[in-house]
Amino acid sequence: NAGVTQTPKFRILKIGQSMTLQCTQDMNHNYMYWYRQDPGMGLKLIYYSVGAGITDKGEVPNGYNVSRSTTEDFPLRLELAAPSQTSVYFCAGFGQGTEAFFGQGTRLTVV
Amino acid sequence: AQSVTQPDIHITVSEGASLELRCNYSYGATPYLFWYVQSPGQGLQLLLKYFSGDTLVQGIKGFEAEFKRSQSSFNLRKPSVHWSDAAEYFCAVPNYGGSQGNLIFGKGTKLSVKP
Numbered sequence: 702n703a704g705v706t707q708t709p710k711f712r713i714l715k716i717g718q719s720m721t722l723q724c725t726q727d728m729n730h731n732y733m734y735w736y737r738q739d740p741g742m743g744l745k746l747i748y749y750s751v752g753a754g755i756t757d758k759g760e761v762p763n764g765y766n767v768s769r770s771t772t773e774d775f776p777l778r779l780e781l782a783a784p785s786q787t788s789v790y791f792c793a794g795f796g797q798g799t800e801a802f803f804g805q806g807t808r809l810t811v812v
Numbered sequence: 813a814q815s816v817t818q819p820d821i822h823i824t825v826s827e828g829a830s831l832e833l834r835c836n837y838s839y840g841a842t843p844y845l846f847w848y849v850q851s852p853g854q855g856l857q858l859l860l861k862y863f864s865g866d867t868l869v870q871g872i873k874g875f876e877a878e879f880k881r882s883q884s885s886f887n888l889r890k891p892s893v894h895w896s897d898a899a900e901y902f903c904a905v906p907n908y909g910g911s912q913g914n915l916i917f918g919k920g921t922k923l924s925v926k927p
Contacts, residue, residue, distance in 0.1 A: 732913050741821065744917045749914055751913065793856075800846075800858055801915055803855035805855045806853075
């Protein structure tokens with residue numbers, strides 16, 4: 702049982718490049734989330750999904766996009782990378798009792 | 813809207829000493845409450861949670877937390893800290909105000925442990 706798996710773990714992008722952060726889960730969570738974590742700022746919600754085919758914006762969605770074609774996969778897309786998107790990104794799924802299960806994170810640097 | 817405040821950004825304790833990390837929440841009713849721990853380079857792991865009932869909650873790794881309604885607090889404690897407890901700790905409450913179903917996190921408290 703792998704839980705929530707994120708790839709890649711590290712990535713360096715140049716300004717203007719695009720990339721997709723992958724997130725997959727095998728816990729059958731309907732609710733999935735993308736957070737970004739910046740030093741001293743806690744976690745901010747980027748996008749979320751309540752089930753396959755349903756996504757919506759969170760607190761800081763600008764510059765990102767998501768899709769949810771299956772229950773298992775919830776990729777996060779950066780179309781035009783900017784230095785402000787340098788951060789650590791976490792994918793999470795919610796289980797019973799509102800317990801969140803987190804992936805190990807993707808550390809992204811935009812130069 | 814509800815919020816979570818962790819007043820201490822960084823705390824340093826000696827190994828073997830006791831620990832208390834503070835968490836205050838803002839919400840009109842009694843919320844669910846969570847503590848998560850993040851070790852360096854890792855994701856967040858649930859330490860413990862409070863839903864209802866006994867206000868003293870036991871978690872993993874020897875941690876406990878006490879819910880105090882009168883103080884709107886949910887402080888995390890450990891009687892004797894180990895070097896492996898060095899990490900960042902986050903308090904969280906559910907986002908009751910929206911349909912997202914997500915958690916709202918405090919800004920975290922970084923714990924350093926002196927030998």
